[in-house]
Amino acid sequence: MVSYVANGEFGIAKSKELCGFIKVRGSPEHMTSTARYDYLCHLVGEEECVLRAIGGLLAFVVQNGVLAAVATDDESIEINAIRHRNFCDVMDISPTTLRALHVFSQDTHPIGRGGLTPKEGLSLYGILKSHVKTGAARKLLRLWLLYPSTNIQTVTERQFVVDFLRRSSNAAILQALNDALRGVKNAPGVLCRLRKICGGINDWKALYSSLKSFIIVLDTMKVAMQQNEDVKSSPLFAHATSVSETHLRQCVDWIDAVVDFEESTASGKLVVAQGFSEEIDEMKRCHSGLDDFLTSVAVQEHENFLEMDNPPSLSSLCFTYQPQIGYLVMLSKADVDRVGFENLKQCGMSFIFSSPEQGYHFKNDRCTQLDDELGDIYGAIMDLESKAYRYLETKVFEASASILEVAALVRELDCLQAFACAANEFSWTKPNFLEDEDRLVVEDGRHPLLELVVPSYVPNSTNLRGGDIQIVTG
The missing domain is CATH 1.10.1420.10 (MutS, DNA mismatch repair protein; Chain A, domain 3)
Structure with missing residues (x-):
């Protein structure tokens, strides 16, 4: 299909204006139209015929609804990339x-379904x-x-x-x-x-x-x-x-x-391999041993509760670690309902949050001590691993x-x-070029596709010499 575009659409002033709306992917953000135009010229040059061609193409695609029209400096037409094609020394085939x-x-597709790639x-x-x-x-x-x-x-x-x-x-x-x-x-x-x-x-x-x-x-x-x-x-x-x-x-x-x-x-x-960083390896060893360590802390803390005057009656007490939140004491809903928030507060327990699956979570002095001594170990590992990958990049x-x-x-x-x-598969041979002779010589020529679909194929030889050659098929 051939479409005719008015000569005015290729005007240099209008083309430059439209070029200012082009944002090439990977270019700096928040550029003005003038900066975008300068960036485009850096990529394609400032030849007037090139700018006219780009402007005319943009006007055509906007008028035909392929791209939405832009009107303000904050708007842009984003394109993936600009690639240079050299059409010198190539054959133009329709x-x-x-x-x-x-x-x-x-x-x-045999049943004509739309949207399927041919x-x-x-x-x-x-x-x-x-x-x-x-x-x-x-x-x-x-x-x-x-x-x-x-x-x-x-x-x-x-x-x-x-x-x-x-x-x-x-x-x-x-x-x-x-x-x-x-x-x-x-x-x-x-x-x-x-x-x-x-x-x-x-x-x-x-x-x-x-x-x-x-x-x-x-x-x-x-x-x-x-x-x-x-x-x-x-x-x-x-x-x-x-x-x-x-x-x-x-x-x-x-x-x-x-x-x-x-x-x-x-x-x-992304996980950093063992042996790359001693610091990361040590933190991971500490993190992997947290469960056993927190179990021993919970046993010790439960004994401390029992030594209090009028200790709260707790059936179980667990210490847990939550990334970005830190170390927490976890109590069951039954224990909290029986003891009450006020009594727990008097024992130095500050309520943090609750969840239906895990019960109630509190912080006490021991949790704060662990936060200060161990810190957010998971977050620290993530930060160090992120730095390692940035360094690799x-x-x-x-x-x-x-x-x-x-x-x-x-x-x-x-x-x-x-x-x-x-x-090798189809027994193709390499042609030789005769630069000084105006000849085309083919001995036992075979069609690379036709011989694949017929039961027997008869090779054809060709010997053409001089003048303009026109090949008629049918």
């Missing part, structure tokens, strides 16, 4: 052509996607097929890696890479959540798994370069050897030292540049190994 060639093919059907992307191991690589693969590169050097470099990985002599290398890639998670997304202080145990698991997998991938690529002289000419493999693993290994060691994955998973919160952030660099490298490698696996 969506209709992509569907006709079955580069992409989405199957809707699945990828029989398509070139579907074949390759089944061999990709990571979500980031699936997105990159889709981008490669949407905008195929026309840069001969780029295509040749990719073909070299695919051809190297598909060789039978390198089957062990390909298998090792496949095994390692299965452990790669969304490391950039984890770093983003950690920066927002909203990361949980699953994020640390994902980052830990990714870092260990990154190291294995880099080591495997370095071994491949040592064993194969020709692979040294590959920019991708050369990049792998130039990346320092030091930061990655340090992060793995820090996570190993700080995070107790088993306890964190069981408790549903700073160590990870120091290595974030290396993590993101390796994540991008691994994403590209995952796409290329998917091509290698598909080439």
